Amino acid sequence: MTRRPTSPHRPLWGVLVSVLLIGVSLWVLQAARSGVVVTTTYRGDTPVTTYALPGADGPVVVVAHGFAGSRQMMQGYALPLAQAGYRVHAFDFQGHGRNSVPMSGDVTAVDGTTGLLVAQTRAVIDAVADGDAPVALLGHSMATDVLVRAAQGRDDAGPLVLISAFSGAIDAQFPANLLLISGAWEGPLRRAALDAARLVDPGAAEDETVTAQATTQGAVAPPSTSPDTTAQVIRRAQVAPWTEHVAVLHSRVGRTAALDWLDAAYGRTSDVPIRPTGWALLGVLAGIVGLGVALLHCLPMRDATPRLPLSRARLALVTGVPLLVAPLVAVPLDPSVLPVLVADYLALHLAIFGAVQLALIAWWRWPVGRVDGRALLVLLAVSAVFGAGLDRYGANFWPTPGRGWIIAALALGTLPAMLAxxxxxxxxxxxxxxxxxxxxxxxxxxxxxxxxxxxxxxIIIAPVILLFYAVFGTLGRAASGAAGPLAPGIALGLVLAWALGVSFPLFQA
Structure with a gap:
């Protein structure tokens, strides 16, 4: 039995660096939660997590996530608001996170799926509103349109903070108090936010607050500089530098703007540090991967499977044939079996793609080695720890009971694809x-x-797949060097099925 021909100090250095990275990152993430009591209850069928200081009596803020998101994804905004004394309630939309009730209705119609989500949001507002002050609403992406429509006609709806917003319900007078935050790399959404501000003041610029006197004739009066905003429409299109659609959820500029905006609306003053939680989350996850790689480097080499002699012609064949065959075969079949948006198609696409590649591998009679049980267990254990860290600080990673068979069905496609x-x-x-x-x-x-x-x-799958390759592909590569390709292929197939099964919304037509 031989070992990997690397320096004996390499795994040790990897462990030390990873532990240090995890420790520093956890300190930042825990500091962001300092003093905040986190409790989860159910409002009907909707899971709601409340973030608040002990005895807090500040205004109520309802927080909603975007498509394929979860309550955990909104912690970057929820926690500093809670530390500032607000009572923050974040919930999972139907079909998302830990909400076991599937989405339904026509996703293309406002009175379809959107209408059902609006009704759900209003039920949450009704459950948490205390009647003392209007309820602030804060949401991301898909939730922005839902929140705007949920606020329509409600006297208890207060200021709105919309992140990566798009909504056809915004007009020159409504919402009257509106902050729009967009990532610097979200070109179309930045333009939409600025357009919403220019409904109030045609000369509005990004990162500038504009106001106008509200009227009862469905228009706004000329821009005003009066500090009294009680009878005004007030808006701001805020840009979060160096961020895109996900990173904007941890932008310090964006979160500071949100806190300042709500403080101004409620006449409050806050002095809360905005922690670099995005970088800290990446640090924890990278540290877990680093520990996993170091551990896998310690495994004795039990497999001598040679590198496949792929010529450029064969590389083109094994890439190009499944690239064409998978969509050309799967799209006409149009499977509709799983109660998850596009998951059944994706499983079929993965299965065909992987099957074609495995067939070519078998045709060329390439050796694939055998399954190393220890490497498989290590990979699955590290993946579970990674999932636990992600679930606590970043996004939901644990399935509701009804998703188990969906994950199993997805594995029928992910396993051949990842093995290949x-x-x-x-x-x-x-x-x-x-x-x-x-x-x-x-x-x-x-x-x-x-x-x-x-x-x-x-289209939403692409970033998920890229992240999967970056994280779990790194772990798989480390395992492959000692144990051959089969154990990593099986582990990555199972993890990909799990990740897709817990992140995509449940949907019932």
């Missing part, structure tokens, strides 16, 4: 891994092009 990926990338250069994995992403794009109406949501 592990075999083909075993000992491969960076450029070969990019070509092979890029081929899968291109095949998904082709599927969307063939049926954009029903498969548009696959």
């Amino acid at each position: 990926d592990a075999v083909l990338t075993h000992g491969a250069s960076v450029w070969r891994r990019i070509v092979l994995r890029g081929g899968f992403l291109v095949s998904l794009a082709l599927a969307v092009a063939l049926n954009p109406g029903e498969l548009f949501f696959l």
Whole structure:
């Protein structure tokens, strides 16, 4: 039995650096929660997490996440508001996070799925409002349109903070008190936010607060500089630098703007540090991956599976054939079996893509080695720890009971795809891994092009897949060096099925 030919100090240094990174990052994340009592209850079928200081009596803030999100994703905004004395209530939309009630209705109609989510939001507002002050509403992406519509016609709806917003319900007078926060790299959403501000003042610029006197004729009076905003429409399009659609949820500029905006609306003053929770979350997760890699480097080498001799012609074949076959076969079949948006199609696409690659591997009679049980267990254990960290600080990673069979069904597609990926990338250069994995992403794009109406949501898959390759692909590569490709292929197939099964919304037509 031989060991990996690397320095004996390499795993030790990896452990030390990873532990230090995790320790510092956890300190930041826990400091962001300091003093805040976190409790979870159910309002009907809706899970609601409350963040508040002991005895807090500040205004109520209802927080809602975006599509394929969860309550945990909104902690970057919820926690500093709670530390400032607000009583913050974050909830999971139907079909999301730990909410076991599926989404339903027509996703293309305002009175369909959107209307049902509006009704759910109003029920949460009714449950948490105390009648002392209007309820502030804060939401991201999909939730922004829902919150605007939920606030319509309600006297108890206060200021709105909309992140990465899009809504056809915003007009020149409503909402009267509105902050729009967009990531600097969200071009279309930045323009939409600025357009909303320019409904109030045509000369509005980003990062500038504009006001106008409200009227009863469905228009606004000329811009005003009066500090009294009780009878005014007041708006601001705030840009969060160096962020996109997800990173904006941890932008210190955006979170500071949200706190300042609500303080101004309620006549409060806060002095709360805005922690770099986004970087800290990445630090914890990177540290867990680093520990996993160090542990896998300690495994004795039990497999001598050679690197596959892929010529450029064979690389083109094993990439290009499944790239074309998977969408051309799967799209016409249009499966509708799983109660999760586009998950059944994705499972079929993955299965076909992986099956074609495995068939080519078998045709070329390449050795694939055997399954190393220890490497498989280590990979699954590290993945579970990674999931626990993500679930506490970043996004939901644990399924509701009804999702178990969905994960199992997805595994029928993810296992062949990841087994083929592990075999083909075993000992491969960076450029070969990019070509092979890029081929899968291109095949998904082709599927969307063939049926954009029903498969548009696959676009959301791309960042998830890239993150999956970056995190779990790194772990798989470390395991493959000692144990061969089969154990990493099985582990990554199971983890991908789990990740997709817990993140995509339940949907019942």
